[in-house]
Amino acid sequence: MQDNELPLVSIYTCVYNGEKTLYRVFNSIKNLDYPNIEHIIVNDGSIDKTDELITEYIKDATCPVKYIKKENGGKHTALNIVWDIAEGFFLIQLDADDELLPHSIRFLVNKYYNIPEDIRDQYWCVHGRCITQHGDFVGDKYPDNINNFNWKEAERIAAKCSGEKIGIQRRDYLTMYKFPLVPCVSHVPENVVWDQIDNKYGTYYTNEVVRVYYVGEGGNLTDKKRTRKQFNPTTYKFKFKVINENLYGKSYKNIFLYSFCFFISSKDFQKANKYYKDINKHKFLLTVLAPFTWFLATFYRLIKRIK
16 A cells, blocks of 8 residues: 555544653654554643643644644543544544554555455454563563454453553444543543444454554553542443443443442432432342442442542
8 A cells, every 4th residue: 555545544542641651642642654644632631731731742744634622521521522523534543641652554555455355344453462661572472362252252362361451443434433521530441432342344454563552651540549439430430331231241240340339439420320220121120239238338438438
């Protein structure tokens, strides 16, 4: 495929208070050997110098940049904006503290078009792998023959391989799904969307290293004091799994974990997201579980000093 035929790739970065690490993103995009890209940046209400850094970056950017500033609402709300404004045939997520290797986009795009044409539309994503800033491979490598299996079996095999992955994703498949806006949940887990797409389309797996994943630095949102509010996203994740049994199968484990986490979650979450809301199908079981899981959750909060 000639350079003038290469499809547009939208690289997207959702950032909150990223002034210390954004330079990695900027430098890696400038060093990419793939010519047809756009960079989408959504600033999720940063209160540091992130806005100033992005403004300076745009002046010297080597590709078109779309920059959106918004009030803080969580990464999932930023991703919904990306879905609305991205124009690339492929999208790829680059976190605000990591970097892409120069050959990454070209490799992943070429790998996608090397999939036989008669089955290519069955795939929505091509995965590459990561190394740490120290050069260590992150996680377990995929088996060499993983793509010889049908994509459902390949997905099952890949799930057993630990470690960070990153991939290009087809926009037409990805943007069919928006992240729900859940009261009192600051971060809707990304698997809420990924799992729905994985149920319909496959991923093509490679062990090619395409991203540097920085470890041991802590996160912008790290909080050493554990609060009940921090359990809200986890509670919603299990609730989503209980509701969507067509994706995950009927699981008493998920029902139990939802009930347990609900009683650890914050009071405002419990008020806004009633215990039985949207899951009346399991109302009897949840009623039976409630006293037991309430007791366990209360005991857990006490020994872990979760307030």
